[in-house]
Amino acid sequence: MPYVLRKLPVPVYGTGLTLGLIKNKLSELEPAIQVELNCVKPRTSVQLGVFNVEFFRVSHSIPDGVGLGIHTPLGLIIHTGDFKIDQTPINGEGTDFHKIAEMCKDGALLLLADSTNVEKEGYTISEKEIGEIFKQIFRTATGRIIVTTFASNINRIQQVIDAAAIYNRKVCIVGMSMEKVTTMASELGYLTIPPKLLISVDELKHVPLKRTVIVTTGSQGEPMSALTRMSMHTHKYVKISSGDTVVISARAIPGNEVSISKTINNLFKLGAEVVYENVSEVHVSGHASQEELKWMFNMVKPKYFMPIHGEYRHLVHHGKLAQKLGLAAKNVFIMENGMKLAITKEKAMIAEKVDAGQILIDGKGVGDIGTVVLRDRQQLAQDGMVIVVVTIDRQSARLIAGPEILSRGFIYVREADELLNEAKTRVKNLIDELVKDGTANWPAIKSGIKSVLSKYLFDKTERRPMIFPIIVEV
Amino acid sequence: MPYVLRKLPVPVYGTGLTLGLIKNKLSELEPAIQVELNCVKPRTSVQLGVFNVEFFRVSHSIPDGVGLGIHTPLGLIIHTGDFKIDQTPINGEGTDFHKIAEMCKDGALLLLADSTNVEKEGYTISEKEIGEIFKQIFRTATGRIIVTTFASNINRIQQVIDAAAIYNRKVCIVGMSMEKVTTMASELGYLTIPPKLLISVDELKHVPLKRTVIVTTGSQGEPMSALTRMSMHTHKYVKISSGDTVVISARAIPGNEVSISKTINNLFKLGAEVVYENVSEVHVSGHASQEELKWMFNMVKPKYFMPIHGEYRHLVHHGKLAQKLGLAAKNVFIMENGMKLAITKEKAMIAEKVDAGQILIDGKGVGDIGTVVLRDRQQLAQDGMVIVVVTIDRQSARLIAGPEILSRGFIYVREADELLNEAKTRVKNLIDELVKDGTANWPAIKSGIKSVLSKYLFDKTERRPMIFPIIVEV
Secondary structure (H helix, E strand, O other): OHHHHHHOOOOEEEOHHHHHHHHHHHHHOOOOOOOOEEEOOOOOEEEEOOEEEEEEEOEOOOOOOEEEEEEEOOEEEEEOOOOEOOOOOOOOOOOOHHHHHHHOOOOEEEEEEEOOOOOOOOOOOOHHHHHHHHHHHHHHOOOOEEEEOOOOOHHHHHHHHHHHHHOOOEEEEEOHHHHHHHHHHHHOOOOOOOOOOEEOOHHHHHOOHHHEEEEEOOOOOOOOOHHHHHHOOOOOOOOOOOOOEEEEOOOOOOOOHHHHHHHHHHHHHOOOEEEOOOOOOOOOOOOOOHHHHHHHHHHHOEEEEEEEOOOHHHHHHHHHHHHHOOOOHHHEOOOOOOOEEEEOOOOEEEEOOOOOOOOOEEOOEEOOOOHHHHHHHHHHHHHOEEEEEEEEOOOOOOEEEEEEEEEEOOOOHHHOHHHHHHHHHHHHHHHHHHOOOOOOOHHHHHHHHHHHHHHHHHHHHOOOOEEEEEEEEO | OHHHHHHOOOOEEEOHHHHHHHHHHHHHOOOOOOOOEEEOOOOOEEEEOOEEEEEEEOEOOOOOOEEEEEEEOOEEEEEOOOOEOOOOOOOOOOOOHHHHHHHOOOOEEEEEEEOOOOOOOOOOOOHHHHHHHHHHHHHHOOOOEEEEOOOOOHHHHHHHHHHHHHOOOEEEEEOHHHHHHHHHHHHOOOOOOOOOOEEOOHHHHHOOHHHEEEEEOOOOOOOOOHHHHHHOOOOOOOOOOOOOEEEEOOOOOOOOHHHHHHHHHHHHHOOOEEEOOOOOOOOOOOOOOHHHHHHHHHHHOEEEEEEEOOOHHHHHHHHHHHHHOOOOHHHEOOOOOOOEEEEOOOOEEEEOOOOOOOOOEEOOEEOOOOHHHHHHHHHHHHHOEEEEEEEEOOOOOOEEEEEEEEEEOOOOHHHOHHHHHHHHHHHHHHHHHHOOOOOOOHHHHHHHHHHHHHHHHHHHHOOOOEEEEEEEEO
16 A cells, blocks of 8 residues: 555545554555545445445455445446455444345446455355354363464454453464554454453463463464464574464465465474364355355346456356356456456447556565566576686786686585586686687677586586676776 | 485385386486386285285375285284275275285284375265266367376376267377376376377377367476466467366465466466366365275274374374374374384384485486575575676775676666666775775675675665675786
8 A cells, every 4th residue: 555655646545444454554664655544434425526436344354344336427336345245243244235235226337246265165154153163272272372363354363352351361462563453453443352351472471371372473474473483483482382272363375385384384393283274164264155256246236247356267257157147248357457447338348458567566676676687586596696707918818817706506616616617617718719819809708608607517517507707807 | 216216226116007107217317227126016925024015905096006014023014105095996996905904903013104185074085086077078168178187197197088088089198298107007008098099299280179188287387387388378289279178187286376376367368268176076186084094094903103194284183083093192103204113012112313304406416405505596586696896906905997786686777877886986985995004805805895785785775685796806
């Protein structure tokens, strides 16, 4: 949000918790920016130009979610946002069936719906069932309990707090982002914490282990997270040992499986009991499964359908689901970022593209790094680099010092004397040959060094380090 | 195998197919080595010192698997290898219940059993059920079919061939490893291919698309594999288009989820129908689930138990499973690589460790790259590198040329003039300061350049490129 809002300083409309999270994010980035934040509630609407946007409650893994009913001159557009249909939501506020039914009693022009879980049959389990599992774990655990989840998963944190209160354990929130979010959510009334239940990290040592619960981040095996450091036995305050129960209450985000698995293995090696999605129902998704998606589609009765949220394959499957429910294939639009859907009274069609894509934020740089720099990093990571320094006399064009060879990430230098000496000889011979007429053609020398060395090093090692010839003329 | 056998030239015992695969592998690595390969059959045994090793058939994702019954002076050791209990195996050869029962009628001293699927409840589905799904896909596909699986999954390939024969399609094997393995397996009789069913890549263009099946590798989204190239539209012979059905008949190996997902998305974008594990039963595991593991444990009745195959967490869970079946915790041994289990008449215990670990093979180098080189690669990959070249006069110690700055993977140089000029100025000022007494202390200049530059560049970019100062004295 801070990056987008800096480029695009527009007013923002959101529910209380959403704006609280945005304020947190905005406070993290220097320099501060002024943003107009407008707090809205479900079942209210705002007029924006010709559009009247109505908000309706949806269930998700985080409280205070809303979908949008956008009333346009051509008809109603429903945008679900992330949603599921939780029949027993934690805070009593489920997806607003009645409002959706009322808005869509004559159908809608277009539905945009969450496709994340379209590959899952049936219904997504209610968040409340996690509470039962937590209570079971809390009832039987004989030592300390450590629960890790996303900081934004406030319903999950509420259930940990509820279970801790029932089974008489103190709760300690560990980690900056978890602390910030829980403080904000509790101030805004989205998290109910009984008095004296929370303790600080310093107070932990005064409470018996079996009377404590630690809530922290690191469910994705992030290298610097509290849980990962605990699993490596390098966390300052929390040393895992036999008797501890660690609950990983989150799904693996694709790409993180290996680091999560490593964290779990390390926790087991330290003697902890580890409970995670594969072996116990300690996580449920916040996204609708097939039967819920069918319900939403049939409730909205859209003329056109654009599946959103999910990878391309999810959009394709969601589009097929809509066809199974009776929509003509020509009224399903599988869109990629930057594509525009144009709707007229008569028809809907894909219009011209706009520029869209990803912008890499690296350190302080926003979008300053492109393909070339990334490709260089990749090559450096693959086989390392070799620097060759030669000093050439300006008058005679003769080699007067070097070649010196320096490498990083290529080979263990102490055991590669022979290889590097032979490489030096080859570079020396090449230069002697190239300058024998008394003139030094720099570009020819540079590209000569590159090709001689890369061929030689590949023959010997089958690696392709990046080669930098540096010629100093004196 | 080639790497191990080169270090450890011992005789090898294996079944026909296993030895065939080993021969393939041995032929790939230069220089060739001489290995004694001994072909064994299930229900035979070999005497090796005091041990008599008996082979018994097990089901797995590849044919001709055997477990080991090792008769020792202290009792029987059962090593399952990779196994599952497939009640309807493809080639009629399932796990040999009778042999296991006979060997273990009085129990066994020690069981070592496959733990890969210990987190899965119930039973692993039979390989034969995949055949039914394949037939369904072959019956309904209107265009070309492309099936990808592991080259070693010969049972799976057999089922593709069977379905192709039934539905009158020609089969084209694409990719070096797939061709080698299928040729070998068919020569040895492990794969039954009807005459004239196979066609070459060149012949593909003479057969209508809907009469063809392509079998290839790339189920893990490997960058250079045939399937990945097809999904990028860069494969020489096979251009994916609408009407094609791609079947990914394999499980994602942890760590490959992202590249597989990308391949699937790209295939969908090209218009193909893609069938994969999440949406259809086109793959079954080759490893036993909980009920099968219980069966094996109770059949073997071991005194001691050492779970094997799987990550540490799987071993822990398998150990707990054995305890649920009545084994005392002290008789379960969760071992890591390099640990030794010593068994005497009276007891079993973990004995001293031996050296064990991973050896990195990188290009032609076997184990020549250690932590330092890998850490350098990681740092280079993270933020790139900056080379600073300065030329200093030997007599006066004055800077006579440079500093020149060269970078890769750090920043887009054309847009970083200001940053790099200021960096040069700072290096120049530093050197002027350090050599003002007329002497050049090289180590001080080098470390000075590193610290001045890394501080400056971090302040400006929050990146930490690797910095190489190169000083030329003339």
